[in-house]
Amino acid sequence: MVKERARILVVGGGYVGMYTALRLQEKLKQELGRGEAEITVVTPEPYMTYQPFLPEAAAGAVSPRHVVVPLRRVLPHCRVVVGEVTAVDHAKRTATLTTLATQEEGTGPQQLAYDEIVLAPGSVSRTLPIPGLADYAIGFKTVEEAIGLRNHVIEQMDIASSTRDPAIRDAALTFVFVGGGYAGVEALGELEDMARYTTRYYHNVKPEDMKWILVEASDRILPEVGEDMGRYTVSELRRRNIDVRLGTRLDSCADRIAVLSDGARFPTRTVVWTAGVKPHPLLAATDLPRDERGRLKCTPELAVEGVTHAWAAGDAAAVPDVTAAEPGKETAPNAQHAVRQAKLLGDNIVRSLRGEPLQPYSHKYVGSVASLGLHKGVAHVYGRKIKGYPAWFMHRAYHLSRVPTFNRKARVLAEWTLAGLFKREIVSLGSLEHPRAEFELAAGGKPSDEPSDDPKGSS
Numbered sequence: 088m089v090k091e092r093a094r095i096l097v098v099g100g101g102y103v104g105m106y107t108a109l110r111l112q113e114k115l116k117q118e119l120g121r122g123e124a125e126i127t128v129v130t131p132e133p134y135m136t137y138q139p140f141l142p143e144a145a146a147g148a149v150s151p152r153h154v155v156v157p158l159r160r161v162l163p164h165c166r167v168v169v170g171e172v173t174a175v176d177h178a179k180r181t182a183t184l185t186t187l188a189t190q191e192e193g194t195g196p197q198q199l200a201y202d203e204i205v206l207a208p209g210s211v212s213r214t215l216p217i218p219g220l221a222d223y224a225i226g227f228k229t230v231e232e233a234i235g236l237r238n239h240v241i242e243q244m245d246i247a248s249s250t251r252d253p254a255i256r257d258a259a260l261t262f263v264f265v266g267g268g269y270a271g272v273e274a275l276g277e278l279e280d281m282a283r284y285t286t287r288y289y290h291n292v293k294p295e296d297m298k299w300i301l302v303e304a305s306d307r308i309l310p311e312v313g314e315d316m317g318r319y320t321v322s323e324l325r326r327r328n329i330d331v332r333l334g335t336r337l338d339s340c341a342d343r344i345a346v347l348s349d350g351a352r353f354p355t356r357t358v359v360w361t362a363g364v365k366p367h368p369l370l371a372a373t374d375l376p377r378d379e380r381g382r383l384k385c386t387p388e389l390a391v392e393g394v395t396h397a398w399a400a401g402d403a404a405a406v407p408d409v410t411a412a413e414p415g416k417e418t419a420p421n422a423q424h425a426v427r428q429a430k431l432l433g434d435n436i437v438r439s440l441r442g443e444p445l446q447p448y449s450h451k452y453v454g455s456v457a458s459l460g461l462h463k464g465v466a467h468v469y470g471r472k473i474k475g476y477p478a479w480f481m482h483r484a485y486h487l488s489r490v491p492t493f494n495r496k497a498r499v500l501a502e503w504t505l506a507g508l509f510k511r512e513i514v515s516l517g518s519l520e521h522p523r524a525e526f527e528l529a530a531g532g533k534p535s536d537e538p539s540d541d542p543k544g545s546s
């Protein structure tokens with residue numbers, strides 16, 4: 088039994104944050120009901136994003152609302168606070184928090200006291216000081232970015248279709264993706280597939296008019312599915328006329344010209360940056376120990392090393408991989424580990440509150456599945472290499488079984504079923520991002536949110 092009222096603070100509402108809170112809620116139901124424990128989840132968005140569905144959301148195969156899980160609905164016994172933790176003073180057991188309300192009131196950040204803290208802010212895009220990158224590129228980690236990119240790609244096709252200037256047309260139809268991991272390859276595969284399909288509704292844009300370019304600094308892509316399947320993915324993408332450039336870096340995208348390290352230059356209005364992630368910068372604003380890459384150093388039990396009452400998992404944590412053949416290895420930053428770690432983390436916090444021994448995290452990575460567009464995929468699971476339609480089907484079946492809540496599973500399945508019966512959705516609702524523009528114009532003002540042609544702010 089938990090003796091005193093335990094205040095558990097969960098920082099982050101992603102995979103680790105949501106699944107840890109769910110587990111705690113389930114295990115501490117009685118204590119929560121009697122007020123003997125409380126769980127607070129702080130998250131910048133009131134939803135968890137199922138990131139593996141972002142490429143399908145960008146392609147229009149899954150609607151944006153079904154890629155996210157509303158935290159207030161799945162965590163009815165937790166206090167969900169929409170805000171950001173900006174610092175943690177673990178010695179004093181306090182977190183500094185800004186919320187929409189504190190910003191509105193102008194009162195400055197709040198201090199939140201806790202007894203146990205779970206740090207799960209995940210990772211952020213790892214960028215480099217490349218000229219033009221901050222001004223023109225877009226990442227692919229959030230549902231807003233995925234939908235913004237979909238709208239942007241379709242808008243570029245509209246621009247290409249209506250301009251008389253060949254230079255504008257060429258730049259509009261050139262799409263550069265930097266980084267050949269999951270996010271980059273799946274996003275490119277799905278968007279190219281969607282755009283190729285969409286050309287049938289344009290009288291003057293043909294699939295061969297578009298240039299899709301994948302730039303990868305190392306000599307392989309999709310390391311998650313192994314070397315052979317990575318090679319297959321390169322040949323599959325090239326067969327689709329996608330220009331895959333291995334051993335190549337983006338040197339600049341200033342003035343909307345992508346300049347590559349092999350000397351190639353592509354005028355373009357679309358640069359998607361998916362060249363890896365780094366631990367969330369919040370971790371540097373804590374007094375907790377970090378490794379050389381900036382992740383929190385954890386024990387196999389998912390406790391932060393050298394302190395008590397602090398826990399971490401997922402992309403933000405360096406967790407020893409006890410299943411690895413060589414010592415010193417850590418679990419990779421992926422959803423497979425994040426979900427499993429979160430469940431154990433919830434259990435271990437309860438064990439610690441009850442004075443019971445903790446269990447170590449042990450899971451052997453079983454492999455990966457990736458989608459490369461409708462009916463195309465690649466997988467390497469339990470040592471078996473699968474490609475084409477079976478891999479794509481496996482990808483869908485796996486993620487359908489994994490997407491949280493029965494409600495989301497049913498909605499996604501319904502969407503896929505309907506998509507099989509009807510034609511693909513090709514609409515771009517970019518104007519949703521500027522809902523006041525038309526009224527401002529009608530009211531005689533100048534639209535403050537004027538659409539721009541870069542994928543970050545627009546369309």
Ligand SMILES: Cc1cc2nc3c(=O)[nH]c(=O)nc-3n(C[C@H](O)[C@H](O)[C@H](O)COP(=O)(O)OP(=O)(O)OC[C@H]3O[C@@H](n4cnc5c(N)ncnc54)[C@H](O)[C@@H]3O)c2cc1C
Nearest residue numbers: 099100101102103138139172208209401402420421422423
């Ligand atoms: C496009 C894409 C596709 C992917 N596909 C796969 C796949 O197919 N298979 C796979 O295994 N993995 C995949 N991954 C990786 C996987 O999604 C991550 O490894 C996983 O999300 C990590 O979980 P996490 O809880 O550590 O971080 P996240 O799920 O990113 O959660 C972090 C949470 O912390 C919140 N947060 C951030 N800052 C603060 C703050 N200051 N205060 C409070 N909260 C904060 C964030 O808003 C977010 O809710 C994919 C990733 C991407 C981007």
